[in-house]
Amino acid sequence: MDSNTWALLADLHIAAKRTKAARGVVMADNLTAVVRDLTALPTLPSAVLIAGDCSFGEGEADDYATLGDLLQPLRSAGMTLHFMTGNHDNRDNLRAAFGIRAGEGTKFGRHVAVVQTPLANWFLLDSLDPKIAVAGRLGDAQRAWLAAALDAHAQKPAILVAHHYLDDGVGKQPLQDTKEFLEIIVSRKQVKAFIYGHSHDWKVSRHASGIHLINLPPVGYVFSAGKPAGWVLATMQADGIRLQLKCVDRNHPMHGQVVPLEWRRE
Template sequence: MKLIQITDLHLVTPGETLFGLDPLVRLTACLKDVEDHHGDADAIVVTGDLTHDGEIAAYEALAKAISGLTPPVHLMLGNHDRREAFRAAFGDAHFDAGFVQKSVDLDGSRLILLDTLKEGAVEGELCPARLGWLERQLAGAGENGALVFAHHPPFRLHMPALDRVRLGEAEEFARIANQAGNVRHILAGHVHRPVSGSWRGIPFNALRSTNQQTALVFEDRFVNSHEPPAYAVIFVDVDGVVVHFHDFLDETAGPKSGSQTSVDQSDSA
């Protein structure tokens, strides 16, 4: 199974900019790169902060941007999103019991897409209803296991400013995941950083936004940066989960279609 993870679009009203960047232009470039090189993906998962201020016009622009993609797209919400504005643009199809959450079974694996939005707050939340839903979805995944997508990471990054606004119910999440024993990987957004590791024995990754990034500052302060935007290409099979990060605006990142040159690189690795 091949998946694409995109996160933290921070779309604004079309024509406006954010931190001196045009989020819609960058998203359009991201989606074109995905379509050109990964149209065979089984799914695209967008892990939240679809918009910056929850404007309906921004959600409508997103709906238009993803309408022509070949792989199916699954949308999630982050702390910058607003459920009712999202509903106004996308309808009720993404909702389950009042939350934008769902499970997707693909190629023998289950993707669990959590709604960690706590309206009016930067940190994330899994209320008792959502924790119960997660527990049931993991039980249904069985021995094949599940990949859990969440905007807010439950794990610490040792970056105090980001750790203060992670998922509030991290311990409850860990209890459910460890009792189920079948969470293969956690894939998060929110932090605007390329990070990987393991937490409570579960591998995880987070990645950069398609717009602005968070600078690598190990102090209790937020610092924006203009590091390259990226998306992740994820391969899942019986042997494991492999995550690649791609800086899609970097012209030096690799050959483009139609301009590939064969080179013997046996001595370069």
């Protein structure tokens, strides 16, 4: 097991019924394939991050019961699971199903965590705001907490994760407090990357500040034909991170794509 390697998953969309299909995909089958791939790796990642939209519907307890069953092989293999909320999740039901581990807490009604690893600190944010439905919002209290937490953990590269993407004027359901979020992270040079899901569209780009923007692929279904469904194997390094795309369809032309990223300088 390698504490510098994490598996990054998003948009699982698991329903209570394992046979549930959407957009031509049985989501439980996709997750089962991902779990099989993960447990077959020669060196296991220490953690599996699930960056929101765990549920198909609105975060019903039955969805999470099925999700827990499907993920059990990862737990049995000793990997730590980090669950995050998306707009299809219910915070209370997610917490009831999977609990809160040491180092994680429910602050200001949100589910956030700072997870320290040898080469980077991970800040797991909670962008679910049921009042605004599909778009997301961190909110004043979480942003204040984040600023303080970043200042308290300034010595190592910081990797931030939330379900929703930044508002770049293109995506229709973004993080509504993108401007305020950027004000916190751009000036704090330890912030090296922002990872998110929500768009069901794998892509890696870079903000003008040098912060890497990593849009995870969906484990479940894609929104446009030909896009990859799958997950990302992330290996932290002293000065960056190496991403490898793992497609559910091993014949997908992008399966195995490696994206090496170097951190912006202080």
